Amino acid sequence: MTERKVRVRFAPSPTGPLHIGGVRTALYNYLFAKQHNGDLIFRIEDTDSTRLVETAEDYIIESFNWLGIKFDEGVSYGGNHGPYRQSERRDIYKKYVQQLLDDGKAYYAFDTPEELNKKREEIENFQYDASTRSMMRNSFTMSAEEVKSLIDAGEQYVVRFKIEPGRDVVVDDMIRGKVVINSSILDDKVLYKSADQLPTYHLANIVDDHLMEVSHVIRGEEWLPSAPLHVLLYEAFGWADTMPRFAHLPLLLKPVGNGKLSKRDGDKFGFPVFPLEWHDPKSGQTSMGYREKGYLPEAVINFLALLGWNPGNDKEILSLNEMVELFDLSKCSKNGAKFDYVKAAWFNHQYLMQIPDKDWCPAFDKVLREAGIEATAEQEAEVVRMMKTKVIEYTDGLGNKKKRNISFASDLWPLTQFFFVTPSSYDKEGDKFIRKNWKEGTADEMRQMLSLLNEVSAWTVEGIKAVIDPWAEQTGIKPWNAWRVALVGTGQGPDMYELAAFLGKEEVTKRMNNAIAALG
Numbered sequence: 001m002t003e004r005k006v007r008v009r010f011a012p013s014p015t016g017p018l019h020i021g022g023v024r025t026a027l028y029n030y031l032f033a034k035q036h037n038g039d040l041i042f043r044i045e046d047t048d049s050t051r052l053v054e055t056a057e058d059y060i061i062e063s064f065n066w067l068g069i070k071f072d073e074g075v076s077y078g079g080n081h082g083p084y085r086q087s088e089r090r091d092i093y094k095k096y097v098q099q100l101l102d103d104g105k106a107y108y109a110f111d112t113p114e115e116l117n118k119k120r121e122e123i124e125n126f127q128y129d130a131s132t133r134s135m136m137r138n139s140f141t142m143s144a145e146e147v148k149s150l151i152d153a154g155e156q157y158v159v160r161f162k163i164e165p166g167r168d169v170v171v172d173d174m175i176r177g178k179v180v181i182n183s184s185i186l187d188d189k190v191l192y193k194s195a196d197q198l199p200t201y202h203l204a205n206i207v208d209d210h211l212m213e214v215s216h217v218i219r220g221e222e223w224l225p226s227a228p229l230h231v232l233l234y235e236a237f238g239w240a241d242t243m244p245r246f247a248h249l250p251l252l253l254k255p256v257g258n259g260k261l262s263k264r265d266g267d268k269f270g271f272p273v274f275p276l277e278w279h280d281p282k283s284g285q286t287s288m289g290y291r292e293k294g295y296l297p298e299a300v301i302n303f304l305a306l307l308g309w310n311p312g313n314d315k316e317i318l319s320l321n322e323m324v325e326l327f328d329l330s331k332c333s334k335n336g337a338k339f340d341y342v343k344a345a346w347f348n349h350q351y352l353m354q355i356p357d358k359d360w361c362p363a364f365d366k367v368l369r370e371a372g373i374e375a376t377a378e379q380e381a382e383v384v385r386m387m388k389t390k391v392i393e394y395t396d397g398l399g400n401k402k403k404r405n406i407s408f409a410s411d412l413w414p415l416t417q418f419f420f421v422t423p424s425s426y427d428k429e430g431d432k433f434i435r436k437n438w439k440e441g442t443a444d445e446m447r448q449m450l451s452l453l454n455e456v457s458a459w460t461v462e463g464i465k466a467v468i469d470p471w472a473e474q475t476g477i478k479p480w481n482a483w484r485v486a487l488v489g490t491g492q493g494p495d496m497y498e499l500a501a502f503l504g505k506e507e508v509t510k511r512m513n514n515a516i517a518a519l520g
């Protein structure tokens with residue numbers, strides 16, 4: 001067999017925001033396509049008009065733009081296998097539904113929802129299949145004339161796939177190996193509905209994968225149960241020879257406990273499950289996004305890539321190019337991957353440490369503005385440089401106090417307020433650091449310092465140091481902690497010379513005088 005060109009697709013249904021699991025699916029398709037010099041297609045599967053959400057398509061496109069995942073063809077990208085939006089392909093599907101009907105591989109059924117419900121009540125575990133067709137209103141129990149006259153009279157119908165029972169259907173999955181399902185457990189799936197003149201997901205999906213020359217179907221595990229039906233559809237169309245190869249990716253699991261990752265887990269532990277902030281047009285609710293939380297797209301990509309796959313060494317920080325090189329579908333895990341949101345923050349920290357300080361500014365500036373602070377980009381970058389390697393305390397979703405590295409620009413704010421806001425009070429009783437470091441005689445030492453600082457000609461780290469260090473040496477006074485109390489208001493902050501240089505002479509003098517007045 002000649003090698004086919006690798007063509008893969010990501011085919012979301014625009015029923016809401018893109019879930020982070022969908023992003024991983026798209027990413028794995030991307031890595032696989034790039035690795036094989038193949039094509040990545042972006043198809044919109046919008047045949048279920050009842051579940052359509054108007055803003056979802058744009059949201060999905062914007063998400064991939066932000067993440068840096070580029071498609072080769074598809075909605076908004078163009079290409080010569082279009083249109084790529086299923087709602088624009090109605091006529092194509094009709095033709096293929098007709099083919100199955102003509103070949104006796106599909107049939108008309110006229111059962112109303114009420115009739116179907118009644119059967120479900122009568123028969124336990126009712127399933128529309130070879131054993132029950134004869135009880136229903138369809139091409140098997142009605143004459144051809146009767147069927148025709150009902151259709152001509154405008155009666156609503158569906159077209160069902162005729163599943164032959166008793167056959168072992170093999171899904172050859174690149175991750176799971178051969179999965180065998182007996183066709184008797186499958187029902188005669190609806191492929192087309194006259195009511196909206198649209199095919200169902202299954203038919204449209206198979207027809208499009210065929211026409212778009214898709215070579216591999218890489219998708220979430222939740223689609224594995226549909227795969228036997230899909231195999232049978234390829235056969236029914238006579239396309240078995242060019243059937244794509246399947247790879248069903250492991251589920252993303254809850255960070256704690258069992259089961260699938262859900263939005264509620266995100267709410268509980270404070271992490272986003274969507275790439276961008278999402279405004280639900282129906283409920284009016286807003287859900288957090290990775291972008292708005294302060295994640296770098298590269299960090300999100302790196303984190304997601306390793307949820308279900310690893311390159312087989314201990315390397316965790318991987319560029320997109322490295323991932324393309326190392327990615328191996330057959331090495332993906334069959335088991336679900338626990339969604340480790342603490343690790344996600346860790347990845348963001350790693351990536352943040354690699355960018356220039358000034359690149360933090362837009363995000364940090366937003367945080368500052370929200371707190372009512374205006375600062376210049378230079379000041380912001382300076383504060384980032386001094387503070388980005390600090391550790392913060394936080395409370396996790398289970399109420400435990402923990403520590404972690406600065407992982408988002410917003411982490412900086414609680415640690416950096418004193419750069420921008422003059423301490424308004426000094427809590428000697430409540431603050432151990434102040435109690436320990438502001439003693440009898442401290443005020444006098446601070447006064448000595450003040451008069452020395454007054455002499456500093458160049459207000460830089462070196463300039464201040466040149467005056468204070470010799471004085472401290474000669475007198476044996478160690479002013480640093482008390483000076484910190486005066487400038488910060490407590491025991492936090494960067495190197496004192498750096499802080500003093502940042503604040504400027506006037507502000508330093510003011511803060512020292514305030515502390516002397518307040519603490520005596």
Ligand code: GLU
Nearest residue numbers: 011012013045205219223
């Ligand atoms: N439209 C399906 C979804 O929303 C696509 C499933 C597939 O990739 O076959 O995930």
